[in-house]
Amino acid sequence: MRKIWLCLLLLALLGTLLSGCMRRVEAQGYDVYYVEQSAGTASALVPEKHPLPSGRPSVEGLVDLLLSRPQREDLTSAIPEGVTLRKWTLYNGLLTVDFTSGYGTLSGIDLTLADYSVVLTLTQLEGVETVMITVDGEMLAYRDHQRLTAEDAWVLAEAS
Numbered sequence: 001m002r003k004i005w006l007c008l009l010l011l012a013l014l015g016t017l018l019s020g021c022m023r024r025v026e027a028q029g030y031d032v033y034y035v036e037q038s039a040g041t042a043s044a045l046v047p048e049k050h051p052l053p054s055g056r057p058s059v060e061g062l063v064d065l066l067l068s069r070p071q072r073e074d075l076t077s078a079i080p081e082g083v084t085l086r087k088w089t090l091y092n093g094l095l096t097v098d099f100t101s102g103y104g105t106l107s108g109i110d111l112t113l114a115d116y117s118v119v120l121t122l123t124q125l126e127g128v129e130t131v132m133i134t135v136d137g138e139m140l141a142y143r144d145h146q147r148l149t150a151e152d153a154w155v156l157a158e159a160s
Helices: 002-029 057-069 101-105 108-122 150-159
Strands: 030-038 042-051 086-093 096-100 130-135
Touching: 030 057, 030 108, 042 108, 057 086, 057 096, 057 108, 096 108, 101 130, 108 130, 108 150
Parallel strands: 096 130
Antiparallel strands: 030 042, 086 096
16 A cells, blocks of 8 residues: 555656646747758758747647747748648647648658658647648648658658
């Protein structure tokens, strides 16, 4: 019986610590990933710290930041101008974000940079483990896999 109480106490302590960490992330801001321009070409994704816009749900607030102009002059949004978020859903750790048609014009490295700027930014949110990006409600047929994780981005970066 004593071991059960000790385990329950440890679980409660762990829960308190984790919730405190999440509040600290929100208080300090989130990393929003933008494309760094080097000699006129996109070279890498770079985080820029931002607080969430007040009054916006977390997903919508972070997407608003992704679509906005970064603070640094050498950074730019990876998502084409004019693209907006149509809707989003979160179910069992899978966040589906649906963008307007301009996102569907991306291909090659531009699509990869846009995808992972979205994924790296949004997987910071509690409960978001995987991101699926759709355009006008449809998956992009030419993408080799639809569910993206932050770990995928880091593996891709190490391979480059």
